[in-house]
Amino acid sequence: xxxxxxxxxxxxxxxxxxxxxxxxxxxxxxxxxxxxxxxxxxxxxxxxxxxxxxxxxxxxxxxxxxxxxxxxxxxxxxxxxxxxxxxxxxxxxxxxxxxxxxxxxxxxxxxxxxxxxxxxxxxxxxxxxxxxxxxxxxxxxxxxxxxxxxxxxxxxxxxxxxxxxxxxxxxxxxxxxxxxxxxxxxxxxxxxxxxxxxxxxxxxxxxxxxxxxxxxxxxxxxxxxxxxxxxxxxxxxxxxxxxxxxxxxxxxxxxxxxxxxxxxxxxxxxxxxxxxxxxxxxxxxxxx
Amino acid sequence: xxxxxxxxxxxxxxxxxxxxxxxxxxxxxxxxxxxxxxxxxxxxxxxxxxxxxxxxxxxxxxxxxxxxxxxxxxxxxxxxxxxxxxxxxxxxxxxxxxxxxxxxxxxxxxxxxxxxxxxxxxxxxxxxxxxxxxxxxxxxxxxxxxxxxxxxxxxxxxxxxxxxxxxxxxxxxxxxxxxxxxxxxxxxxxxxxxxxxxxxxxxxxxxxxxxxxxxxxxxxxxxxxxxxxxxxxxxxxxxxxxxxxxxxxxxxxxxxxxxxxxxxxxxxxxxxxxxxxxxxxxxxxxxxxxxxxxxxxxxxxx
Numbered sequence: 001x002x003x004x005x006x007x008x009x010x011x012x013x014x015x016x017x018x019x020x021x022x023x024x025x026x027x028x029x030x031x032x033x034x035x036x037x038x039x040x041x042x043x044x045x046x047x048x049x050x051x052x053x054x055x056x057x058x059x060x061x062x063x064x065x066x067x068x069x070x071x072x073x074x075x076x077x078x079x080x081x082x083x084x085x086x087x088x089x090x091x092x093x094x095x096x097x098x099x100x101x102x103x104x105x106x107x108x109x110x111x112x113x114x115x116x117x118x119x120x121x122x123x124x125x126x127x128x129x130x131x132x133x134x135x136x137x138x139x140x141x142x143x144x145x146x147x148x149x150x151x152x153x154x155x156x157x158x159x160x161x162x163x164x165x166x167x168x169x170x171x172x173x174x175x176x177x178x179x180x181x182x183x184x185x186x187x188x189x190x191x192x193x194x195x196x197x198x199x200x201x202x203x204x205x206x207x208x209x210x211x212x213x214x215x216x217x218x219x220x221x222x223x224x225x226x227x228x229x230x231x232x233x234x235x236x237x238x239x240x241x242x243x244x245x246x247x248x249x250x251x252x253x254x255x256x257x258x259x260x261x262x263x264x265x266x267x268x269x270x271x272x273x274x275x276x277x278x279x280x281x282x283x284x285x286x287x288x
Numbered sequence: 289x290x291x292x293x294x295x296x297x298x299x300x301x302x303x304x305x306x307x308x309x310x311x312x313x314x315x316x317x318x319x320x321x322x323x324x325x326x327x328x329x330x331x332x333x334x335x336x337x338x339x340x341x342x343x344x345x346x347x348x349x350x351x352x353x354x355x356x357x358x359x360x361x362x363x364x365x366x367x368x369x370x371x372x373x374x375x376x377x378x379x380x381x382x383x384x385x386x387x388x389x390x391x392x393x394x395x396x397x398x399x400x401x402x403x404x405x406x407x408x409x410x411x412x413x414x415x416x417x418x419x420x421x422x423x424x425x426x427x428x429x430x431x432x433x434x435x436x437x438x439x440x441x442x443x444x445x446x447x448x449x450x451x452x453x454x455x456x457x458x459x460x461x462x463x464x465x466x467x468x469x470x471x472x473x474x475x476x477x478x479x480x481x482x483x484x485x486x487x488x489x490x491x492x493x494x495x496x497x498x499x500x501x502x503x504x505x506x507x508x509x510x511x512x513x514x515x516x517x518x519x520x521x522x523x524x525x526x527x528x529x530x531x532x533x534x535x536x537x538x539x540x541x542x543x544x545x546x547x548x549x550x551x552x553x554x555x556x557x558x559x560x561x562x563x564x565x566x567x568x569x570x571x572x573x574x575x576x577x578x579x580x581x582x583x584x585x586x587x588x589x590x
Contacts, residue, residue: 053490054490055487056470056471057470057471058487131507134507134508140461140462140463140464140508140510141464141493141504141508141510141511143493221496222496225493225494226469226493226494226495226496227490227491227492227493227494228490229490229491236491236493238494245496246469246494246496247469247470247471249374249375249377249378249469249472250375250376250377250378250469250471250472250473251377251471252377252471253381253384257471
């Protein structure tokens with residue numbers, strides 16, 4: 001038995017070490033972004049951060065982040081709202097209508113959807129959404145907030161479905177027998193039992209998908225047009241992450257432009273970390 | 289006890305791996321006199337030029353395979369050359385940081401950037417121009433094949449919003465401006481030669497690459513943008529360049545400087561080149577290199 005004690009201890013310490021390492025990496029990222037954004041925050045132009053005009057190379061420069069921030073929130077929130085009912089329906093159907101192998105296969109397929117690289121979704125969005133939209137009389141060019149919302153909604157559905165399906169599954173395990181014994185129909189048990197019982201899980205799944213949508217870069221960059229304008233459904237727009245991806249490669253090292261992009265990154269990071277914190281809080285309450 | 293042993297063994301392995309990594313680096317930088325193995329040669333910079341050189345390097349690698357076949361004095365090791373994109377500025381930065389041997393730059397290198405290099409070295413491979421291009425179905429081609437600088441400024445600053453603002457004979461359709469990202473080399477060249485003090489409108493599609501910019505103009509009949517001469521030649525017929533101030537963007541006009549919106553194609557390096565790097569640079573400047581630059585639509589320096 002002594003042998004196993006030592007092994008246990010070793011595994012325990014190893015996992016501690018690894019999780020500490022992950023924590024270290026995360027804090028390094030946060031710290032690095034913070035340090036790189038300090039020169040901008042201290043500069044005389046930091047006030048222009050809360051404005052509408054992004055002119056990083058003009059004299060005097062102006063670094064208004066509002067169009068990007070609003071664009072990010074607009075696109076991510078609407079995409080999540082569209083994805084939510086689809087995902088609830090999909091998860092409900094999978095968890096209550098299918099059993100055994102079919103269910104496993106469907107869940108596997110959904111997970112595979114989540115694994116498709118975002119650039120593929122971007123290409124799909126470009127050919128299936130942007131080009132046909134361009135042919136309509138609605139807009140002069142197909143790149144638009146609308147195209148970004150639909151592309152993103154497609155991308156985050158799988159995340160929501162797998163979170164919701166797990167939650168429904170748990171309720172089923174606990175209550176299915178009793179529900180069946182009472183002669184409750186499948187539809188009634190889905191709407192009145194699973195949905196009612198999983199409210200907090202639904203909320204946390206929604207938020208996880210929302211944070212995924214907030215940070216998504218490549219697919220959005222390919223369909224949104226990348227113009228720092230205030231977001232309008234049929235107009236072009238830009239998100240924080242696509243701004244960073246677009247301009248970081250060409251921003252001169254050490255320039256205010258470079259540091260301002262880091263500050264934009266920090267804003268996004270704060271947004272994501274606070275949503276993640278919220279998710280943890282909800283999950284803890286859901287367990288109680 | 290066993291636990292402690294295992295942990296210390298684990299740490300020792302990590303340190304050893306780290307030390308081995310450092311040792312490798314030292315060895316590579318140590319002696320410049322004897323011809324050492326070069327390992328991987330990294331080239332970073334403008335993706336538009338990267339595509340051109342990729343073909344050249346593929347031919348080079350296929351022909352020789354190992355360095356000692358290029359020159360018997362070189363060590364027997366496989367030729368390993370990587371081209372990264374990222375843009376001209378990324379290329380300059382990589383050369384300054386020495387994370388790349390060569391930078392591919394499609395604009396002039398600023399004085400400020402030159403001072404940051406230990407030892408500034410550049411070779412010009414050719415010339416590219418930014419053509420003001422439209423879709424072949426754009427009715428402007430039948431009415432007015434030329435744009436003055438004043439008209440260009442009004443187009444790109446957003447003062448003209450519809451095509452009939454430019455010329456009443458054109459339809460009342462929205463002008464779709466396509467540009468590159470604001471900090472990039474192409475934008476800088478356009479800003480300096482055409483716009484000078486005036487800002488380019490925010491209502492533009494900022495394409496993440498020159499290829500994407502050209503694709504947008506090929507797709508959209510209402511689009512106008514500054515497309516690279518080389519890339520336009522690669523898509524001949526699908527995108528039509530207009531003349532600017534009465535000068536058409538042809539090879540002769542660009543080389544003579546009559547066509548104003550042009551930019552050099554440069555290869556940038558830092559300090560003394562290793563023999564293998566010098567061989568590569570010679571390849572770029574060889575007839576074979578010039579031929580490929582020309583075949584890809586750009587104007588070779590010779």
